[in-house]
Amino acid sequence: MPEIKDKGILRQVETLTSKLRRRQLAGAQESAIETTLLIKYIVAHAKFATIHELIAIIKAAGRRLVEAQPKEHTVGNVVRRILRLIREEWAASVNKPVDEGDQPMTTEDSQTETGEMSTQSSPRSSTLSVGEQTPLMTPATPRPVVSDSQYSLSNFVLHGRPHREATDFASVYAATIQESSTTPKKSAQSIRPALISAIEEVMDELETVFETVSSSAKDHIHSDEIVLTLGMSRTVEAFLKKAALDRKFTALVAEAAPSFSGHQLAQSLASSGINTILIPDSAVYAVMSRVNKVILGAHAILANGGVYAVAGSILAAHAAQTHRTPVVFCAGQFKLSPLWNVYHTYGSLDFANPAHILGFQEGKLMDQVDVLNPAYDYVPPELINVFITNDGDIPPASMNRLVKETYDNEDYQL
Amino acid sequence: MSATEPAGPALEDASNPQDGVQTRKQLTKAERRELQERQRAAKAAATASNPSNKSQNQKTPQSQSNKQPKKDPTSVAGPSGSSATATSGKKPTPKPGRDADKIAPGAGGMDKGDKIADLETQRRHQTRIFAHFASPKQDAQIGAGIKGEIHPTIVRLGRQFADMKIVGANARCIAMLVAFKAVIQDYVTPPNQTLARDLTQYLSPQISYLVSARPMAVSMGNAIRELKYHISVVSIDVPEQDAKDHLCEQIDTYISHRIVLADSVIEEYAMPKIQNGAVIMTFARSSVVERVLISAWSRGKRFSVKVVDSAPLSEGRKMLSALLKAGIPCTYLLVNGIGSLISTVSLVFLGAHAINSNGSVYSRAGTALVAMLAKEHSVPVLVLSETYKYSNNLQLDSFTKNELAALSDTLQPPNGQGHLLSQSSLQIINPLYDLTPHTHITVLVTEVGLIPPSAISTLAGLRDKDKGLQLAV
Numbered sequence: 001m002p003e004i005k006d007k008g009i010l011r012q013v014e015t016l017t018s019k020l021r022r023r024q025l026a027g028a029q030e031s032a033i034e035t036t037l038l039i040k041y042i043v044a045h046a047k048f049a050t051i052h053e054l055i056a057i058i059k060a061a062g063r064r065l066v067e068a069q070p071k072e073h074t075v076g077n078v079v080r081r082i083l084r085l086i087r088e089e090w091a092a093s094v095n096k097p098v099d100e101g102d103q104p105m106t107t108e109d110s111q112t113e114t115g116e117m118s119t120q121s122s123p124r125s126s127t128l129s130v131g132e133q134t135p136l137m138t139p140a141t142p143r144p145v146v147s148d149s150q151y152s153l154s155n156f157v158l159h160g161r162p163h164r165e166a167t168d169f170a171s172v173y174a175a176t177i178q179e180s181s182t183t184p185k186k187s188a189q190s191i192r193p194a195l196i197s198a199i200e201e202v203m204d205e206l207e208t209v210f211e212t213v214s215s216s217a218k219d220h221i222h223s224d225e226i227v228l229t230l231g232m233s234r235t236v237e238a239f240l241k242k243a244a245l246d247r248k249f250t251a252l253v254a255e256a257a258p259s260f261s262g263h264q265l266a267q268s269l270a271s272s273g274i275n276t277i278l279i280p281d282s283a284v285y286a287v288m289s290r291v292n293k294v295i296l297g298a299h300a301i302l303a304n305g306g307v308y309a310v311a312g313s314i315l316a317a318h319a320a321q322t323h324r325t326p327v328v329f330c331a332g333q334f335k336l337s338p339l340w341n342v343y344h345t346y347g348s349l350d351f352a353n354p355a356h357i358l359g360f361q362e363g364k365l366m367d368q369v370d371v372l373n374p375a376y377d378y379v380p381p382e383l384i385n386v387f388i389t390n391d392g393d394i395p396p397a398s399m400n401r402l403v404k405e406t407y408d409n410e411d412y413q414l
Numbered sequence: 415m416s417a418t419e420p421a422g423p424a425l426e427d428a429s430n431p432q433d434g435v436q437t438r439k440q441l442t443k444a445e446r447r448e449l450q451e452r453q454r455a456a457k458a459a460a461t462a463s464n465p466s467n468k469s470q471n472q473k474t475p476q477s478q479s480n481k482q483p484k485k486d487p488t489s490v491a492g493p494s495g496s497s498a499t500a501t502s503g504k505k506p507t508p509k510p511g512r513d514a515d516k517i518a519p520g521a522g523g524m525d526k527g528d529k530i531a532d533l534e535t536q537r538r539h540q541t542r543i544f545a546h547f548a549s550p551k552q553d554a555q556i557g558a559g560i561k562g563e564i565h566p567t568i569v570r571l572g573r574q575f576a577d578m579k580i581v582g583a584n585a586r587c588i589a590m591l592v593a594f595k596a597v598i599q600d601y602v603t604p605p606n607q608t609l610a611r612d613l614t615q616y617l618s619p620q621i622s623y624l625v626s627a628r629p630m631a632v633s634m635g636n637a638i639r640e641l642k643y644h645i646s647v648v649s650i651d652v653p654e655q656d657a658k659d660h661l662c663e664q665i666d667t668y669i670s671h672r673i674v675l676a677d678s679v680i681e682e683y684a685m686p687k688i689q690n691g692a693v694i695m696t697f698a699r700s701s702v703v704e705r706v707l708i709s710a711w712s713r714g715k716r717f718s719v720k721v722v723d724s725a726p727l728s729e730g731r732k733m734l735s736a737l738l739k740a741g742i743p744c745t746y747l748l749v750n751g752i753g754s755l756i757s758t759v760s761l762v763f764l765g766a767h768a769i770n771s772n773g774s775v776y777s778r779a780g781t782a783l784v785a786m787l788a789k790e791h792s793v794p795v796l797v798l799s800e801t802y803k804y805s806n807n808l809q810l811d812s813f814t815k816n817e818l819a820a821l822s823d824t825l826q827p828p829n830g831q832g833h834l835l836s837q838s839s840l841q842i843i844n845p846l847y848d849l850t851p852h853t854h855i856t857v858l859v860t861e862v863g864l865i866p867p868s869a870i871s872t873l874a875g876l877r878d879k880d881k882g883l884q885l886a887v
Contacts, residue, residue: 315750372746372755
């Protein structure tokens with residue numbers, strides 16, 4: 001990586017990369033936390049002259065991590081999130097002394113379209129960042145002064161069209177710096193503490209995600225309800241346990257063969273005194289007529305509101321739809337990814353060990369047979385009623401807007 | 415011995431009928447003393463609500479005597495742990511590993527099975543939606559309370575049913591009919607009775623015995639109805655042996671016409687649906703589907719099969735072996751994985767346990783999931799079934815009528831993780847069947863033709879002109 005010159009940082013990145021590649025580090029929350037720690041280290045120790053350099057370093061590191069384990073989407077999500085925060089912090093610190101109307105500000109414009117996999121080909125993706133100031137400008141076109149907290153139709157019309165001119169980030173920042181030559185020069189290094197504290201906020205959010213997601217649990221589950229869940233998700237576990245403090249209900253847990261992660265969840269719920277019934281996966285349709293709610297965990301949330309979830313979730317979701325039963329996904333927002341699932345054919349992005357289904361003890365059989373053990377299912381947004389996240393309840397249709405608010409366009413492809 | 419037992423909870427009484435069916439003489443003095451010792455020790459160690467206690471009392475000396483000495487010390491120590499769990503659900507995690515150790519893996523499947531069944535029955539009252547489901551029967555409970563002589567063939571068959579050694583609607587029906595042939599041949603009309611009236615009564619307890627082992631299959635019920643009809647029309651003038659031979663012949667005809675030949679006709683109807691290069695998905699094991707696939711392959715059609723399997727019975731493995739033996743290329747996966755490859759499937763073949771009058775199919779649990787997903791992806795779903803499985807019952811969902819599988823041979827956690835049943839708030843339910851609504855099915859292939867599922871009630875109207883008898887009731 002040409003961008004990263006510091007040996008210490010290189011070493012840290014390599015360690016995390018190899019852990020991810022070998023799946024020594026697995027699980028959405030753990031991966032996110034480790035990645036946050038790495039980025040914090042980079043921000044604390046990297047040497048950079050401009051903020052642009054720092055962003056390039058972090059992006060390079062993020063690229064390495066994502067390449068090492070593309071199936072752990074939270075790694076990339078966290079990197080993108082932090083990049084967005086860095087830009088915001090930088091913008092906030094640069095524009096603080098200049099707050100008259102002299103400095104034209106616009107809403108953020110869409111950059112050139114990035115790779116086919118990452119972004120939706122949306123002609124208009126002007127993000128309205130309410131209450132935020134963004135320093136980006138295209139120097140050529142004069143812009144009217146826009147109040148950052150008001151939405152103006154004329155502004156929308158003016159800037160709503162796709163912009164063909166490439167906005168070079170470096171030149172924009174250079175322009176910004178020149179512009180504020182009248183004010184004391186802000187060095188990129190000076191916002192380091194602010195960045196660190198922003199990253200620590202992200203860290204806090206990640207560590208407390210289970211508590212925040214389950215904060216509204218008792219409003220979602222009523223007394224004597226029967227809820228169905230599949231496999232093991234710590235978010236769902238925390239959600240149900242929190243609800244159990246106020247409500248008496250029954251939890252049906254499908255075992256999720258062949259990993260049998262459902263056994264773990266069932267045991268955990270039962271030990272908290274929740275009435276738990278463990279059922280095999282084949283019984284999901286059979287019991288659906290009595291289920292009031294289907295509550296599932298997500299591996300990754302996609303930009304169109306779809307979900308990658310543990311294999312079997314598409315069956316539960318379809319069965320629920322047949323019975324007009326609501327389907328609810330509990331997930332932290334760090335799982336929200338700017339990706340789209342274009343290739344629906346093989347919905348599962350990962351395959352687990354086939355020996356768990358047909359092992360070597362079935363020697364003769366195993367030789368002649370193709371064994372498939374898909375790890376995940378893609379659940380389309382039409383089957384999902386609501387996402388319960390640490391930032392509130394969100395319908396799948398709003399996921400696109402949330403992606404725009406959380407990540408910057410230029411980071412979709414790291 | 416049993417008379418001195420106090421009238422405790424129902425499970426303790428279960429040991430009495432056990433003694434009743436096997437005669438008292440078999441309990442030697444030593445075994446009776448052993449039984450008493452155990453009961454005294456068990457009562458001393460725990461409160462009345464303790465599940466492990468019941469399993470102790472439940473065990474019969476005959477079958478378990480060699481295992482008792484090992485069981486005693488473990489169960490005496492065990493109850494204190496599980497009773498704590500039973501009495502207060504709010505207690506912190508009751509060290510599942512400990513109880514797992516107590517249920518020693520070496521103690522044998524039967525012991526574990528009894529323990530599990532007792533714990534299971536204990537907890538069943540907590541969530542009642544499954545309370546009406548037929549539950550698996552232990553040794554002591556088959557034939558409990560049935561008066562009358564049970565033919566040894568029927569006893570053996572009951573045992574085979576309860577142990578799931580014979581599964582499948584066709585297999586159970588054929589096995590039952592063959593057993594009935596033996597019963598009929600051994601039957602002797604009592605003096606002053608006619609065969610036509612008495613044989614039916616003689617068969618009743620035999621049938622009840624089989625039902626107590628496992629609930630009656632629709633196929634079995636229809637066959638019995640037909641048999642009873644034939645018995646009732648036996649003329650009084652016919653000598654006994656001739657009548658018995660005639661009845662056995664009727665049974666053979668039933669099997670051959672309604673099952674074996676019907677399967678051949680279904681094969682002929684299904685054959686043109688299999689194109690070369692087709693990718694066929696099937697679920698668990700259906701004897702008809704297996705037969706159709708193997709026959710199609712032997713006739714030169716070339717296709718591949720995706721065998722979908724699931725707990726509790728994992729019957730798909732048997733299907734897989736049979737297909738592989740015939741040389742058919744197969745893929746094997748569990749039901750959770752079908753979301754990933756349904757878009758590559760061109761045809762789904764399913765079997766049935768029973769067809770209801772509104773066209774819904776009552777079949778192995780998991781069939782509904784496969785049919786539903788296939789329909790969502792516009793893949794044709796063909797249900798292959800003989801007409802004798804038609805039932806006038808109309809179920810609205812899988813809860814109206816269902817059956818649970820035994821626990822001891824199901825839900826095996828990988829890598830020997832400790833047993834799950836140390837929690838009192840945890841129940842394990844394995845429904846064996848589910849109901850696929852007719853909207854998920856494209857067509858029903860029977861020996862009388864291809865029928866759209868909503869029109870299935872035409873089967874009820876079919877008449878066998880020779881006998882003036884309804885073909886399916």
